[in-house]
Amino acid sequence: MLERTQMYMRPIKALGQHFLVNKAVAEVEAEHARGKKVIELGPGYGVLTRELCRKAKRVVAVELDKNLASVLKSKMRARNLRVINKDFFEATDDELSIRDTDIMISNVPYKLSSRVIEYLLDHRLQAVLCLQKEFVQHMAASPGTREYSKLSVMFQLGFSHTKLVNVSKGSFRPIPRVDSVVIYIKPKESPIGDIERRVINAMMQHKKKSVRNALADSSELIGMTAAEARDAAQDLKEKDSKVFKLSPDEILAVADRVGAKLKR
Numbered sequence: 273m274l275e276r277t278q279m280y281m282r283p284i285k286a287l288g289q290h291f292l293v294n295k296a297v298a299e300v301e302a303e304h305a306r307g308k309k310v311i312e313l314g315p316g317y318g319v320l321t322r323e324l325c326r327k328a329k330r331v332v333a334v335e336l337d338k339n340l341a342s343v344l345k346s347k348m349r350a351r352n353l354r355v356i357n358k359d360f361f362e363a364t365d366d367e368l369s370i371r372d373t374d375i376m377i378s379n380v381p382y383k384l385s386s387r388v389i390e391y392l393l394d395h396r397l398q399a400v401l402c403l404q405k406e407f408v409q410h411m412a413a414s415p416g417t418r419e420y421s422k423l424s425v426m427f428q429l430g431f432s433h434t435k436l437v438n439v440s441k442g443s444f445r446p447i448p449r450v451d452s453v454v455i456y457i458k459p460k461e462s463p464i465g466d467i468e469r470r471v472i473n474a475m476m477q478h479k480k481k482s483v484r485n486a487l488a489d490s491s492e493l494i495g496m497t498a499a500e501a502r503d504a505a506q507d508l509k510e511k512d513s514k515v516f517k518l519s520p521d522e523i524l525a526v527a528d529r530v531g532a533k534l535k536r
Contacts (some may be wrong), residue, residue: 286488292379293318294443300436301377301454304400308374313360318344324377325350332369334360361387366423370395393430396459402439403422405451416517422476428520431457467534470494471527479516483508483526486515495534504533
């Protein structure tokens with residue numbers, strides 16, 4: 273199927289399309305699909321889709337490119353496959369059968385990586401993802417490093433993760449500029465509340481500042497006045513610490529205490 277699909281389709285640069293052509297990588301990813309109900313974002317040429325259909329109970333493949341979706345529907349007629357031609361993030365939970373989905377397995381378009389992580393965090397869904405290597409390094413970054421960001425904090429608070437395999441850039445067509453890595457991620461037991469997420473997001477926008485100043489400078493995002501934010505920070509032992517030097521758990525503890533004042 274791969275060769276025929278390549279004859280029909282050329283990648284669209286505006287969509288950032290880089291299609292997996294390495295079957296061995298797809299086989300590693302698909303091992304986590306055995307007996308499960310899977311959602312795949314961006315099936316591309318269908319190399320991973322084919323392996324998923326061999327192992328999964330059900331596969332819902334969501335493809336934005338109309339021509340690619342059409343080729344997948346006509347060339348891959350697995351009974352357990354449903355192809356949806358739509359922007360993944362505009363599809364409803366019912367359209368995606370997301371409440372009845374066990375896992376996402378996807379070679380994620382690089383430009384969508386952050387949105388995918390946010391989506392998985394919101395839906396508390398486990399996943400096997402092929403992501404840009406540098407992006408994964410940012411997700412796993414340590415406090416005090418240049419790479420440490422809101423992404424690092426939210427990912428480490430929300431998920432545990434395991435690296436499965438490195439993926440060379442030659443595994444894709446067209447060949448991207450960077451290598452990738454496949455990881456397995458699993459939601460942690462305790463979800464992060466909406467208010468706490470809002471406080472964390474606000475603080476990390478001023479990560480080089482002290483906790484007290486970061487809260488004051490982002491008070492509107494939190495839902496406080498600057499004076500209320502400074503007052504909320506007054507009793508925090510971390511008030512004079514630089515935000516980016518705090519661990520994810522320490523940042524969450526600050527967000528919990530600030531959030532408690534908002535809930536009163």
